Amino acid sequence: MTEDDKTxxxxxxxxYAQAHFRYFRTADGTVYAQHNGHPVARPIRSQGTTGSHRQELMVGLFRDGMGVFNGTALKEALDLIEALALTEDVQPVHIRVAPGFDGATWLDLGRNDxxxxxxxxxxxxxLTPDPVEVCWRRTQLTGELPLPEKDTDGKGIDLLLRLCNFANAETECLAIAWLIxxxxxxxxxxAPFLTGPQGAGKSTGGRMLVRIIEGMSGDLRRAPKDEENLTAAVAAGWVTALDNLSHLTPDLSDAMCCIVTGAENVKRALYTDGDVVRARYRRPMLLxxxxxxxxRPDLAERLLPLRLERPKVRRTEAELWAEYEEILPVVLGSxxxxxxxxxxxxxxxxxxxRMADFAHLCAQLDQATGLGALSAYRRSLDDLNDDVIEGDLLAQTVLQHAGGMEAGSEQRMTSAEWLHCLxxxxxxxxxxxxxxxxxxxGKVLSDRLKRLQPTLAARGVFIDWGRTKVxxxxxxxxxxxxxGTEQEQVF
Incomplete structure (x- = not known):
């Protein structure tokens, strides 16, 4: 065969690639490859340590006896494949949890099969999902979960709560609601916020909750110094767990609000002047x-305080985690x-x-088990309102002024007049x-009152804005x- 006759x-x-892989694109234009019949998708351009499609393709060609190809041939082939994939229908990729057909939900166990x-x-x-229904994306943060056990009769929940040092039954039912x-x-x-005295096992309890969803490799991490690093960490996993927080800057507080309820980050694509990269995220958090x-008031509405207490009997780390790993399949099944x-x-x-979806979940949990999760959630929000008021002297002053008003009365003043009065x-x-x-x-006062509006309303003081002709x-x-009720004291 002459050189001209060679393919x-x-x-x-x-x-070879089109015969063994399925290619598609996501809404942001990223092209992914899936091995035929396998639900895990890999970006064709990634060079990360989790493995790119380029590496996967090289290994497949070698093992099937096709030979070893140089980088130029691989690049040209992938350029063509990427161009063809951009004409295909859009399909999303998911990390750990995904919606399925007919109202079903999928949980990725992180297994190679x-x-x-x-x-x-x-x-x-x-079972193995149809790649058309669910496409999983894996990162270094995607740990492997054990196969969950069937017919546990709920004993896994009891085993988990026995290992955690939750202070009371209300805290336990809120933790269960969050896991669901x-x-x-x-x-x-x-976002659950695990609090308690020193030695209460807050970090250990946080790891136990996270590892039910993320596997034994799931862990807590220090809060990143800037929003960009936090966004990158959030996008690479499902549950974002931050350990040993002692101070929340305004920027970090705002970023957490966005993570819990959902947001989109847009930044310039590398090595370009006019292109951008979009990152959408909404993830569970744990602190x-x-x-x-x-x-801050907006973050308080998105927190779930879980109080722990010091255990009466101490155990070694090795003994504790050995037992936890043994019961994890039962816990996950329950x-x-x-x-x-x-x-x-x-x-x-x-x-x-504010978090109506979670409140509805708590109501459903009460209907199914009678635990009283919704009332516990309301009380936790009330406690957080107290924390916001105790940390804000302006809120305390507003409540003090409102305490001198008669029930059913109202006062109108300009922002400058309110500032002078308070x-x-x-x-x-x-x-x-x-x-x-x-x-x-007056403008700064008005902006502060807008942030405090939900907190003050929970104490029976309502703030509103209006305009006259002047x-x-x-x-x-x-x-x-x-x-038939007594007027609550606002201060």
């Missing part, structure tokens, strides 16, 4: 720490059983809470100095108490 290497590679858990209306099964929420791809869940100081029951329960959706009230007769961060203008005003009101 070019790039054509050999392209023909692609076995996953399909949670449906009547139960759950372990982590198995829902479209349900935003508040640990003794005290994070002042909590959690899946409970998830099926909760999703089948019929409960009304609470309409007065400042005089705070300074008092002893003329104490104003604290750092006190509003300096000027704008801020209205503060205290509605009358419902008949």
């Amino acid at each position: 070019p290497a790039r054509e050999v590679i392209a023909d 692609g076995l996953s858990v399909r949670i449906h209306a009547t139960g759950w099964d372990v 929420g982590c198995l829902g791809p479209s349900v935003p869940v508040p 640990t720490g003794i005290d994070v100081g002042v909590i 959690l899946l059983d409970l998830t099926v029951k909760v999703r089948a329960a019929d409960a009304e959706i609470p309409t007065d809470l 400042t005089r009230l705070y300074v008092g007769e002893d003329c104490r100095p104003l604290p750092k961060g006190w509003p300096t203008t 000027t704008r005003y801020i209205e503060m009101s205290r509605p009358p108490a419902p008949p």
Whole structure:
């Protein structure tokens, strides 16, 4: 055979690739490859340590006796494949949890054989998903989960709670509700904040909760120094767990709010002037720490405080984690059983809470088990409101002023007049100095009150904004108490 009769290497590679792999693109234009019949997808351009499609293709060609090809031939073939894939239909890729057909939910077990858990209306099964239904994306943070056990009769939940040092039954039911929420791809869940005295096992308890979803390789990490690194870590895994927080900067607090309820990050693509990269994310979070100081009101509505207490009997790390690893299949099986029951329960959706999806999940959990998760969630939010007020002198001053108003009354003033009124009230007769961060203008005061509006409303003080023909005003009101109830003291 002459040189002219030989098939070019790039054509050999392209023909082999199209015969053994399925190629598609995501909404952001990234091209992925799936081995025929396997649900795990790999980006064709990635050079990460988790393995790229280029590496996968080289190994397949070598093992099937096609030979070893140089980089130029591989690049030319992949360029053609990428161009062809951009004409295909868009399909999303998922990390750990994904929606399926007919209302089902999938949980990636992180196994090489692609076995996953399909949670449906009547139960759950372990099987390999159809690549057309679910495409899994794997990263270094994707750990392997054990095969869950069937017919556990709920004993796995009891075994888990025995190892954790939760302070009371209310904390336990909220932790269970959060775990069930982590198995829902479209349900935003508040971030558990594990608190307690030194030695209460907050980090250990956090690891136990995370590893039910992320496997034994799941762990806590220090909070990144900037939002870009935090976003990268969030995008590479399902549960983001931050350990030993002692202070929350405003930027980190805002970033956490976005992670919990969902946001999109857009930045310039590398080595380009006009192209951008989009990163959409909404992930479960978990935090640990003794005290994070002042909590901003918008973050407080997205937190789930879980208090732990010091154990009476100490155990070695090796003994504790050996037992945990042994019971993990039972724990996962019990959690899946409970998830099926909760999703089948019929409960009304609470309409007065910010995280309405999680509140509805708590109501469904109560309907299925009678644990009282919804009332526990309401009390936890009330405690967080107290924390916000205790850390904000402006909120305390507003409540002090509202305490002198009659029930059912209202007051209207401009923002500058309100600033003068509240400042005089705070300074008092002893003329104490104003604290750092006190509003300096009416505009700053108005913006602060907008942030505090939900917190103040929970204490029966309502703030509203309006306009007359002459000027704008801020209205503060205290509605009358419902008949047959006592008016709550706001301060």
